[in-house]
Amino acid sequence: MRMLEQRSVAARERARLGWMALVLTPGMGAVRTAKAIGRLGAAERVFEASLTELEGAGLPAQSAQFVFDGRAFKAAEDEVKRVAEAGGSFLTPEDEAYPERLREIYDPPAVLWIRGDAGLLARPGIAVVGTRQPSPYGAGMAEMLSRDLANRRLTILSGMARGVDTAAHKGAIEAGGKTVAVWGTGIDVIYPKENKRLAESIVATGGTIVSEYPLGTFPAPQNFPIRNRILSGMSIGVLVIEAAEYSGTRITARCAMEQNRDVYAVPGNVTNKNAWGPNTLIKQGAKLTATWEDVWEDLPSVVRLELEGELAGTGGDESKPAGAASLFNETPMPEHERLVFNRLRHDESMQLDSLIEGLEAELGSAEIFTALFELELAGRVKQLPGKNYVRCF
Numbered sequence: 001m002r003m004l005e006q007r008s009v010a011a012r013e014r015a016r017l018g019w020m021a022l023v024l025t026p027g028m029g030a031v032r033t034a035k036a037i038g039r040l041g042a043a044e045r046v047f048e049a050s051l052t053e054l055e056g057a058g059l060p061a062q063s064a065q066f067v068f069d070g071r072a073f074k075a076a077e078d079e080v081k082r083v084a085e086a087g088g089s090f091l092t093p094e095d096e097a098y099p100e101r102l103r104e105i106y107d108p109p110a111v112l113w114i115r116g117d118a119g120l121l122a123r124p125g126i127a128v129v130g131t132r133q134p135s136p137y138g139a140g141m142a143e144m145l146s147r148d149l150a151n152r153r154l155t156i157l158s159g160m161a162r163g164v165d166t167a168a169h170k171g172a173i174e175a176g177g178k179t180v181a182v183w184g185t186g187i188d189v190i191y192p193k194e195n196k197r198l199a200e201s202i203v204a205t206g207g208t209i210v211s212e213y214p215l216g217t218f219p220a221p222q223n224f225p226i227r228n229r230i231l232s233g234m235s236i237g238v239l240v241i242e243a244a245e246y247s248g249t250r251i252t253a254r255c256a257m258e259q260n261r262d263v264y265a266v267p268g269n270v271t272n273k274n275a276w277g278p279n280t281l282i283k284q285g286a287k288l289t290a291t292w293e294d295v296w297e298d299l300p301s302v303v304r305l306e307l308e309g310e311l312a313g314t315g316g317d318e319s320k321p322a323g324a325a326s327l328f329n330e331t332p333m334p335e336h337e338r339l340v341f342n343r344l345r346h347d348e349s350m351q352l353d354s355l356i357e358g359l360e361a362e363l364g365s366a367e368i369f370t371a372l373f374e375l376e377l378a379g380r381v382k383q384l385p386g387k388n389y390v391r392c393f
Contacts, residue, residue: 018043125155130164150177237262243277
């Protein structure tokens with residue numbers, strides 16, 4: 001029995017190596033790889049097939065030669081070794097841990113490179129996407145909604161780009177929840193570089209980094225629109241927060257619709273060009289989203305019951321689990337803080353000089369500085385570059 005089990009394990013590993021070999025073969029993509037393995041009957045047959053069989057399975061002549069010569073096998077062995085040395089792992093569609101929702105899309109990745117918890121990819125999650133240059137309102141909404149949804153055990157997926165993506169990941173981490181970053185580079189190539197600490201935090205807090213690109217893949221522009229189908233494919237739904245008319249976020253939303261995923265959108269100020277995306281999606285049938293409840297009540301009942309059961313098991317309260325994001329503490333603000341706070345807005349920043357000028361009849365500059373300091377410490381106000389201030393959510 002043990003020999004049979006060992007042989008079975010060896011066969012599975014050889015099959016995984018077969019998927020990796022084809023993916024690393026020039027001229028082979030996810031769809032062509034899956035079709036070729038289907039025609040060959042098993043992934044491990046890639047290493048045993050004749051040149052004629054490989055071409056008959058749909059491999060272009062140069063690709064078939066690359067496999068037949070043994071170069072694909074060597075490339076796969078080297079890549080698997082490098083992934084292990086980097087502390088990563090990989091999944092193929094034949095692996096049990098491969099996310100079931102991703103199998104449903106037209107062109108699921110033939111290999112997923114992973115850092116972190118691979119099991120997290122199968123958890124119910126919401127993709128939060130949007131512009132790289134959000135307004136304070138957009139960044140605040142992304143962080144707040146991600147925090148609230150993560151508090152309710154939903155995984156937050158995003159692309160770790162600047163702007164909305166970064167805010168979404170941070171919101172999930174602040175809530176003590178789980179987040180998945182889908183990269184358009186290799187899992188060893190952090191992009192943008194300023195998010196190095198965020199990438200480390202995602203993995204350190206039990207989250208996952210995933211990519212369909214081999215180690216060392218640089219951030220080529222064409223990679224990011226392609227990876228968007230993975231974001232939507234692994235998710236129950238996609239939440240759009242600020243996106244211009246022509247943006248990668250539109251691609252993600254379109255992928256979600258094609259994959260029969262729910263689309264949610266946070267309405268924006270019509271004078272803001274980044275409101276075009278979510279406002280248009282709402283007109284086309286996306287669910288207008290202002291709070292976590294708008295997403296929660298739309299979840300499939302089986303998913304909601306599963307998450308509610310987990311919350312109950314941890315002693316949480318469905319209406320407000322431990323650490324749930326609320327606007328602010330119930331403690332009344334001192335008068336000088338209240339006056340400063342009431343002058344600020346969450347959707348538009350105010351420069352310090354304008355704030356002082358507007359309050360000169362009520363407060364002195366020293367009182368305003370003290371109020372801003374206390375409000376920042378309390379998380380009610382955020383300072384932006386240039387001594388600009390906005391309310392936090």
